[in-house]
Amino acid sequence: MKKKLIILLSIQLVILAIGIIISVHNREKIYPFFFNFSLIDLLILLSSSTTGVLLTYIIAISYSKENKKNEIVEEVLSAIKRDLTHIMKCIFQNKGHRINENMRSYLLSLSNMTDKDIVILCNICKGMKHMDEPISDLKEKRANFHYFVTGDRLTNGNTVSDEYAATNMDNYYLIKQSILQCKVKLFIN
Numbered sequence: 450m451k452k453k454l455i456i457l458l459s460i461q462l463v464i465l466a467i468g469i470i471i472s473v474h475n476r477e478k479i480y481p482f483f484f485n486f487s488l489i490d491l492l493i494l495l496s497s498s499t500t501g502v503l504l505t506y507i508i509a510i511s512y513s514k515e516n517k518k519n520e521i522v523e524e525v526l527s528a529i530k531r532d533l534t535h536i537m538k539c540i541f542q543n544k545g546h547r548i549n550e551n552m553r554s555y556l557l558s559l560s561n562m563t564d565k566d567i568v569i570l571c572n573i574c575k576g577m578k579h580m581d582e583p584i585s586d587l588k589e590k591r592a593n594f595h596y597f598v599t600g601d602r603l604t605n606g607n608t609v610s611d612e613y614a615a616t617n618m619d620n621y622y623l624i625k626q627s628i629l630q631c632k633v634k635l636f637i638n
Contacts, residue, residue, distance in 0.1 A: 461502055465495065518573065519635055522580075525570045526628050529587075532563040536598060537621050543609045560599055567591055579638040580631065587627040594620040 536559045543552060567588060574580040597616050 458499065458502065461498060465498075522570065522573055522635055523632060525566055525573065526631055529563055529566045529570070529591075530625065530628050532559060532566060533594070533621055533624055535559060536563075537618065540598075540609060540614050540617055544611065544614050546609055548607050548609060557599055560595055563591065564595070577638075579634055583627065583631040583634045587624065587631060590620065590624045590627050594624055 536556060539552075539556060539559070546552075571584060571588075574584055594617065597613075597620055
């Protein structure tokens with residue numbers, strides 16, 4: 450980033466030097482009142498143009514950092530949604546089947562992946578005050594979903610019932626609404 454700033458300032462100084470050389474060389478052709486400014490006026494012009502470049506650079510850098518952070522948050526939210534969608538597909542594909550140890554451990558590992566994604570989301574959004582409420586809502590709904598998916602009904606020998614799938618589907622849609630609220634808050638602020 451510092452290299453870009455040095456390049457911008459170098460280009461500005463080169464253009465200013467070329468302009469001064471051309472104007473001094475063609476002094477007779479330019480109107481006499483054009484050169485009726487003092488050294489202080491020249492320093493003010495140079496300092497204001499340098500300040501303009503610096504401010505533009507600082508604003509552009511901070512804006513690009515914020516955009517990158519927003520893109521990362523959006524990607525993490527999408528990963529959470531994908532993981533939950535995969536859990537729901539697994540539940541609906543196995544509806545009516547008996548739960549065995551493989552299915553149980555698979556659903557538990559998928560559920561743990563979403564927990565890790567939510568922890569990553571919380572760590573990224575620590576300084577974003579406008580995201581505190583939607584993320585806490587998402588964590589609460591995720592805890593409810595996790596309780597129903599990995600609760601007492603997910604034991605070996607039980608059947609994946611319609612009631613189990615419907616309860617998980619209701620909680621899944623609540624989480625999707627919460628993810629949508631997070632995305633809206635992210636882009637509004």
